Amino acid sequence: MKKARNNSSPVILIALAALLVSCSTAPYKPSPMNLEPLRQRAEVQTFEPLTVKAAVPGAGESESLFGVPLYDNGVQPVWLEITNRGDEIIRFALVSVDRDYFSPLEVSYTHKKGFSRKARAAMDKRFHSAGITRYVEPGETVSGFVFTHMSPGTKSFNVDLFGATTQQNFAFFIEVPGFKPDHAEVDFEHLYSQDEFRELTTEEFRETLNELPGYTANEHGEPSGLPVNAIIIGNGIDVLRALLRAGWYESIITDANNFDYRLATYYLYGRKSDAVFRYQRKNSVDRNELRLWLAPMRVDGELVWMGQVTNFVGQRSYIEQVFLGAHLDPDVDDARGFLLQNIWYSQGLKAFTWSSTGEPVSIDQPASDFNGNPFFTDGSRALMWFSGEPHSLLDTTRLNWFEASDL
Numbered sequence: 205m206k207k208a209r210n211n212s213s214p215v216i217l218i219a220l221a222a223l224l225v226s227c228s229t230a231p232y233k234p235s236p237m238n239l240e241p242l243r244q245r246a247e248v249q250t251f252e253p254l255t256v257k258a259a260v261p262g263a264g265e266s267e268s269l270f271g272v273p274l275y276d277n278g279v280q281p282v283w284l285e286i287t288n289r290g291d292e293i294i295r296f297a298l299v300s301v302d303r304d305y306f307s308p309l310e311v312s313y314t315h316k317k318g319f320s321r322k323a324r325a326a327m328d329k330r331f332h333s334a335g336i337t338r339y340v341e342p343g344e345t346v347s348g349f350v351f352t353h354m355s356p357g358t359k360s361f362n363v364d365l366f367g368a369t370t371q372q373n374f375a376f377f378i379e380v381p382g383f384k385p386d387h388a389e390v391d392f393e394h395l396y397s398q399d400e401f402r403e404l405t406t407e408e409f410r411e412t413l414n415e416l417p418g419y420t421a422n423e424h425g426e427p428s429g430l431p432v433n434a435i436i437i438g439n440g441i442d443v444l445r446a447l448l449r450a451g452w453y454e455s456i457i458t459d460a461n462n463f464d465y466r467l468a469t470y471y472l473y474g475r476k477s478d479a480v481f482r483y484q485r486k487n488s489v490d491r492n493e494l495r496l497w498l499a500p501m502r503v504d505g506e507l508v509w510m511g512q513v514t515n516f517v518g519q520r521s522y523i524e525q526v527f528l529g530a531h532l533d534p535d536v537d538d539a540r541g542f543l544l545q546n547i548w549y550s551q552g553l554k555a556f557t558w559s560s561t562g563e564p565v566s567i568d569q570p571a572s573d574f575n576g577n578p579f580f581t582d583g584s585r586a587l588m589w590f591s592g593e594p595h596s597l598l599d600t601t602r603l604n605w606f607e608a609s610d611l
Contacts, residue, residue, distance in 0.1 A: 229319075229320040229323075230318045230319050230320065230323060231319075231320065231323050232271055232319055232320075232323035232324070232326045232327050232330075233271060234268070234269065234270055234271025234272075234330060235268045235269070235271070237269060237330075237334070238269075239283065239347075241265070242259040242261060242265075242283045243257070243259070243285070245259055246258055246259040246283070246285070247259070247376055247378060249374045249376070251372045251374070252289070253288065253289035253290035253370075254286070254287065254288060254289070254290070254294065254365055254370070254372055255286070255287040255289075256284060256285070256286050256287075256363050256365075256374045256376075257284065257285040257286075257347075258282065258283065258284050258285075258361075258363065258374075258376045258378060259282075259283045259378065260280065260281070260282050260283070260359045260378045260380050261281060261283065261381070262380055262381035262382040262383070263275035263276075263382055264381075264382065265381065266279075266280070266281055269281070269334075270330065270331065270334070271327070271330070272315040272327070274311065274315075274351075274354075275354055277314055277315065278353060278354045279306060279311050279314075279351055279352070279353070279354060280351075280352050280353065280354035280355065280359070280380075281334075281349040281350070281351050281352070282301055282302075282349060282350045282351075282352055282359065282361065282378075283347070283348070283349055284301075284336055284347060284348065284349075284350065284363065285345060285346070285347035286336075286340050286345065286346055286347070286363075286365070287340075287344075287345040288340040288341065288342060288343065288344055288345075289343065290342055290367065290370060291342050292342060292367040292368050292369065292370065293339055293340070293341055293342065293367060293368075294339070294340040294365050294366065294367045294370065295338060295339055295340075295365070295366045295367070296336070296337075296338050296339070296340065296363070296364075296365055297338075297364045297365075297366065298336075298338065298350055300361070300362040300363055300364035300373075301350045301352055301361045301362065301363060302350065302352035302353055302361065304353060305350055305351060305352050305353075306351040306352070306353075307335075307351070308331040308332050308334060308335035308349075308351060309328055309331060309332060310351075311331055311351045312324075312327045312328050312330070312331040312332075315327065334348055334349050335348050335349060335350075335351075336348030336349060336350060340365075355453055356383060356453050356454065356456060357380070357383055357385055357448075357453045357454030357455075357456070358377050358378065358379055358380070358383075358385070358444070358448055358454060359376070359377070359378040359379075359380055360375075360376070360377050360378075360445070360448035360449055361375075361376055361378075362374065362375050362376070363376065375449075375593075375594070377444075377445055377448060383454075383456060384456065385454035385455060385456065385479070386454070386455045386456070386479055386480055387454070387478055387479035390478045390479070392440065392478070392498055395478075395498055395500075396500045400500045401500050401501065401502075402500060402501040402502070403501070403502050404501055404502065404503050404504075405503070405504060406503055406504055409501070409503040409508075410605055412501075413435075413559050413561045413587075414561050416432070416435070416499070416510065416561070417432055417472060417473075417510065418431060418432055418561065418562050418563060419431055419432060420432060420470035420471060420472050420495075420512055421470070421471045421472065422469075422470075422471060422574045423469065423471055425471070425474065426574065428573060428574045429470045429471070429512075429573050429574060430470060430512055430514065430532075430536060430573050430577070430579060431512070431536055431562055431563075431579070431581050431585075432472065432510050432511065432512055432562075432585065433511070433512060433513060433536055433537070433539070433540040433562070433581065433584075433585050433586065434494070434511035434512070434513050434540055434543055434544075434585065434586050434588065435508065435509070435510060435511060435559070435585055435586070435587045435588070436496070436508070436509040436511055436588050436589075436590055437503050437506050437507070437508055437509075437587070437588065437589045437590070438506055438507065438509070438589060438590035438591070438592070439506055439507050439592075440507065441592055442506075442590050442591060442592030443496075443507075443509060443590050443592075444592075445552075445592040445593075446547055446550070446552030446553075446590040446591060446592060447481050447494075447547075447552075447590075449550050449551070449552055449594075450483075450546050450547050450549075450550035450552055451483055451546070451550070452481040452482065452483050452494065453481065453482055453483075453484070454479070454480075454481060455479070455480040455481070455482065470495060470512060472497040472510055472512075473497055473499075473500075473510075475497070477495035477496060477497055477512075478496055478497050478498055479495075479496045480493065480494070480495050480496075481493070481494045481496070482494075483542075483546070491515075491516050492513060492514070492515050492516070492539055492542060492543070493513070493514050493515075493516060494511055494512070494513045494543065495511065495512045495513075496509045496510070496511050497509065497510045497511075498510075506589070511543075513536075513539045513540055513542075513543045514532050514533070514536060514539050515532065515533040515535075515538060515539040515542070516531065516532060516533070517531055517532070517533050531577075532577045532579070534567075534570055534577070534578045534579045534580055535567075535579075535580065536579050536580075536581050537581050537582055537584070540584075540585075540586050541586075543586070543588075544556060544586045544588060547588065547590065548597050548600055549597060551591075551594040551595050551596060551597055552590055552591050552592075552594075552595065553588060553589070553590065553591065553595065553597070553600045554589040554590065554591045554595050554600065554601065555588075555589040555600065555601040555602070555603055556586060556587060556588045556589065556600065556601075556602060556603070557587045557602065557603035557604070557605045557606065558584050558585070558586060558587070558605070558606050559584065559585040559586075559587055559605070559606055560583060560584055560606045561583075561585060562581065562583035562584060562585050563581075563583050564581065564582055564583035565579065565580045565581050565583070566580060567580045584606075587603075587605075
């Protein structure tokens with residue numbers, strides 16, 4: 205018996221071809237390139253004879269400026285304006301903003317799907333003309349975008365400018381519209397009453413270390429959490445800048461992917477952490493997490509932050525974490541050591557020492573927190589004085605208060 209001929213095949217092929225054609229003929233109609241909102245809110249820094257203005261458009265602004273959703277594809281444009289009042293040519297190193305920055309046409313290429321040939325050409329022209337030049341002639345002002353990898357929270361980057369006899373670094377920390385970090389919700393000035401807050405000298409602080417809490421607790425105040433393994437001394441803006449410069453990023457208040465934070469909430473001083481910072485690894489699951497609580501004291505005029513730093517390892521996806529919980533590296537000392545080295549190598553560490561005021565927990569008999577996470581520790585805590593401005597790692601002071609840790 206002969207097979208019945210499928211007369212619908214040509215029709216289907218024609219329909220598919222028509223669909224493909226229609227999908228690749230979308231017009232490209234971005235809004236006019238209005239840079240005035242960026243100019244008005246730009247941060248301005250001047251080191252004669254150079255001035256740099258910088259602003260970062262949010263997700264909606266970026267889509268309006270370029271006609272495609274850049275943030276959805278991990279691209280975050282940074283707008284710069286550079287003025288050279290000197291008498292020599294100045295060269296701008298784009299890699300100072302992002303070592304792996306995207307070229308304008310690279311960004312255009314990754315967004316071309318679904319557009320017509322004419323639209324793609326217009327997109328190329330739009331992105332190419334928006335890029336910033338690498339050279340600034342004497343008496344000239346140039347402006348344009350550097351296309352960087354998208355990072356949540358405050359955008360931290362450098363702008364390095366060079367001339368025959370000139371070398372200048374500009375460091376920026378720019379708030380991005382549409383992002384509100386978790387610590388923005390905390391009223392730090394009223395967390396403690398005047399009677400609760402203590403002003404200490406460094407020597408007085410050293411003498412009170414044994415009084416500081418060694419473990420976090422659960423919401424009922426039961427001290428069965430993880431060790432408080434890092435104590436940071438520094439005013440809020442300095443701590444924030446040191447962490448951002450070292451590659452940590454802020455947590456957004458409505459972070460849909462923040463399953464571990466919702467499931468494994470740790471308390472200190474009767475409240476949830478005041479701020480959570482994350483250092484992302486190569487995939488979306490592996491990361492270090494730093495939880496911070498403001499302590500009721502200052503040391504020589506600088507605030508004290510109790511920290512709990514842990515390393516999440518990648519055996520579980522975010523969906524698995526919802527049902528099974530986040531998987532922590534039980535060696536909490538390793539995360540503590542990473543934080544210290546990371547801040548030091550990022551030139552954010554003025555001084556450090558070790559405190560042996562914690563409780564050792566053997567690897568042979570690990571403890572578990574209230575979420576069932578096993579852990580072990582040598583009982584030491586890292587005390588770190590953070591610097592908001594770059595501080596040479598060769599100038600970092602080690603205070604010999606206690607026996608040196610094996611780190």
